[in-house]
């Protein structure tokens with residue numbers, strides 16, 4: 024855990040114990056450091072499906088020029104995220120909002136858009152609609168960063184599938200209409216069909232989950 028990670032996790036000190044555990048596990052298992060390194064240091068950011076806000080707060084903590092707008096359908100998570108934001112950055116810079124399933128971001132409004140481990144919860148049609156709207160929300164010259172899971176190696180893929188079925192089902196940790204891991208080639212071609220230049224990066228070295236990032240840039 025680096026200094027910003029410590030500060031971010033510390034901001035959840037007053038949260039319910041379940042949320043504290045969830046945020047600590049999320050920070051430990053998701054590649055937030057490598058994702059952060061792909062993003063610009065300044066500008067207006069959208070964190071689509073922000074959950075408890077760990078990534079959004081981490082982005083704002085690592086570079087003070089980032090203004091983060093986090094949105095999620097889970098009102099309980101957004102409440103936790105807001106309280107942590109007030110603790111970490113009382114002067115502002117991060118705003119969390121509850122949205123409904125049919126919310127779409129404003130067009131060409133963000134310098135960077137991040138969407139981390141959300142698309143697999145939306146079904147293929149929902150994921151397609153969402154990707155297109157996130158691409159449209161990215162300004163010319165801006166960046167859309169999507170992270171999902173790769174389909175290989177098989178053991179990492181199987182581990183992820185079991186874990187996500189538990190999280191969305193009996194454990195009730197994640198709100199989603201389905202668990203449908205999407206083919207990486209489909210994500211790439213959808214982004215390219217929106218006019219973005221896509222670089223794909225694996226982020227799973229020494230990690231049990233097959234993290235795969237799509238770094239998609241909208242030309243000027």
Ligand SMILES: C[S@@+](CC[C@H](N)C(=O)[O-])C[C@H]1O[C@@H](n2cnc3c(N)ncnc32)[C@H](O)[C@@H]1O
Pocket residue numbers: 049053071072073074075077078094095096097100123124138139140141144145197198199200
């Ligand atoms: C696995 S969590 C990832 C949270 C966060 N992005 C992170 O990396 O820690 C998936 C999140 O997507 C949210 N979500 C599901 N469907 C959504 C939708 N239609 N619009 C916005 N958020 C959604 C869930 O409520 C949940 O918080």
